[in-house]
Amino acid sequence: xxxxxxxxxxxxxxxxxxxxxxxxxxxxxxxxxxxxxxxxxxxxxxxxxxxxxxxxxxxxxxxxxxxxxxxxxxxxxxxxxxxxxxxxxxxxxxxxxxxxxxxxxxxxxxxxxxxxxxxxxxxxxxxxxxxxxxxxxxxxxxxxxxxxxxxxxxxxxxxxxxxxxxxxxxxxxxxxxxxxxxxxxxxxxxxxxxxxxxxxxxxxxxxxxxxxxxxxxxxxxxxxxxxxxxxxxxxxxxxxxxxxxxxxxxxxx
Amino acid sequence: xxxxxxxxxxxxxxxxxxxxxxxxxxxxxxxxxxxxxxxxxxxxxxxxxxxxxxxxxxxxxxxxxxxxxxxxxxxxxxxxxxxxxxxxxxxxxxxxxxxxxxxxxxxxxxxxxxxxxxxxxxxxxxxxxxxxxxxxxxxxxxxxxxxxxxxxxxxxxxxxxxxxxxxxxxxxxxxxxxxxxxxxxxxxxxxxxxxxxxxxxxxxxxxxxxxxxxxxxxxxxxxxxxxxxxxxxxxxxxxxxxxxxxxxxxxx
Numbered sequence: 001x002x003x004x005x006x007x008x009x010x011x012x013x014x015x016x017x018x019x020x021x022x023x024x025x026x027x028x029x030x031x032x033x034x035x036x037x038x039x040x041x042x043x044x045x046x047x048x049x050x051x052x053x054x055x056x057x058x059x060x061x062x063x064x065x066x067x068x069x070x071x072x073x074x075x076x077x078x079x080x081x082x083x084x085x086x087x088x089x090x091x092x093x094x095x096x097x098x099x100x101x102x103x104x105x106x107x108x109x110x111x112x113x114x115x116x117x118x119x120x121x122x123x124x125x126x127x128x129x130x131x132x133x134x135x136x137x138x139x140x141x142x143x144x145x146x147x148x149x150x151x152x153x154x155x156x157x158x159x160x161x162x163x164x165x166x167x168x169x170x171x172x173x174x175x176x177x178x179x180x181x182x183x184x185x186x187x188x189x190x191x192x193x194x195x196x197x198x199x200x201x202x203x204x205x206x207x208x209x210x211x212x213x214x215x216x217x218x219x220x221x222x223x224x225x226x227x228x229x230x231x232x233x234x235x236x237x238x239x240x241x242x243x244x245x246x247x248x249x250x251x252x253x
Numbered sequence: 254x255x256x257x258x259x260x261x262x263x264x265x266x267x268x269x270x271x272x273x274x275x276x277x278x279x280x281x282x283x284x285x286x287x288x289x290x291x292x293x294x295x296x297x298x299x300x301x302x303x304x305x306x307x308x309x310x311x312x313x314x315x316x317x318x319x320x321x322x323x324x325x326x327x328x329x330x331x332x333x334x335x336x337x338x339x340x341x342x343x344x345x346x347x348x349x350x351x352x353x354x355x356x357x358x359x360x361x362x363x364x365x366x367x368x369x370x371x372x373x374x375x376x377x378x379x380x381x382x383x384x385x386x387x388x389x390x391x392x393x394x395x396x397x398x399x400x401x402x403x404x405x406x407x408x409x410x411x412x413x414x415x416x417x418x419x420x421x422x423x424x425x426x427x428x429x430x431x432x433x434x435x436x437x438x439x440x441x442x443x444x445x446x447x448x449x450x451x452x453x454x455x456x457x458x459x460x461x462x463x464x465x466x467x468x469x470x471x472x473x474x475x476x477x478x479x480x481x482x483x484x485x486x487x488x489x490x491x492x493x494x495x496x497x498x499x500x501x502x503x504x505x
Contacts, residue, residue, distance in 0.1 A: 053347060082347040085340070086340045088339065092275055092276075106348065
């Protein structure tokens, strides 16, 4: 059981008449990247809110690092970090002040050093003394993720980490997420981009109409569908490839 | 209660005090505007206002302080609104900290920042000739009334900040509060008002609070006014707190 970072059984949640989650089951192993895929309004954010103790489920059970999210919510909060859908950073403080604030709230020994290390790791040292309101979308997201890493939580939740970012910033975030997993952090992310799940995730679950309709590794999911046909077509570059080639950033950073 | 409650709240206080000192808009509205009003009333209108005191600034100061606090708390609502909308509240609530620290941090900030603007305004009043024979106990009582008044309005601000749908909405509730001192004994004695207005003016909280503070600062007998003023402050605070907590529980 201790190999599971998250266990969810028969999870239900309604908002008034709207039955969002109708019995969701899944498990997430430790030290992997798990992607929850679903369209807008499928209930991805609701699941994240329940798992991060922000919302109480109506039915079913959920365990995070072995702790019940309802009865042991304090223990759950000790071992997780949430990076919400909208960058939860303080616009008026500088990047460094944001990190120090979180380190203080986590009662760490040396908040300044913790902040300095994360600024270096996320390439934000030059911007550290600037107010976050002057940051670009990608920098803001990086700071957001850096703030979630203060105190080295075992499990981090990323709710649509790349929505609203330009392609370049999206690649930056992908790189960050991969590095997290390499260092042994379990990553639970939601996305509506198939490509993102394909690029990042070790395991993928598809949430549709309140239930998980498919889950497994990418290879397993592919097997569930008709085998690939071999066709000869002229490969056209995607607009993203063209964009990245023109601005000359592909492969760098 | 979480053992880190006070240190967590200290971090929250530090954060929002930075917000205030980095916002020119806030400083101008909560300190410079009341001072400008004081200058205007004393040096422009003051000559024509008969209050029965020698020095109009002595008469005016309590009302100006209440106005400063009423404009100050609209920024508490604004800051709270921004936190809830922006998602930083969710971050705080998903962290292993005393959950209520995020909200109480705003309340404490409101007390501290209003205390700063009150002190600044009193200093300017002293330069303008304000003098008080009041002793330490009377001053402490005045400070207590102001703190209670701030807390009462702050909990109203919390309701507004948590339930507003837009930034404008979060601040708009304070306009009626800013208006109350004008229909009270804050600027002119109520005796000169027509009977209907006078009845309202004499029975609304600002008049009793202003009269109590004035009596304390002049070293006159305060009598009943003080208890009426305290009852208003405590009553508003209690009702607003209960409603604010309801909205908070629903929202979070």
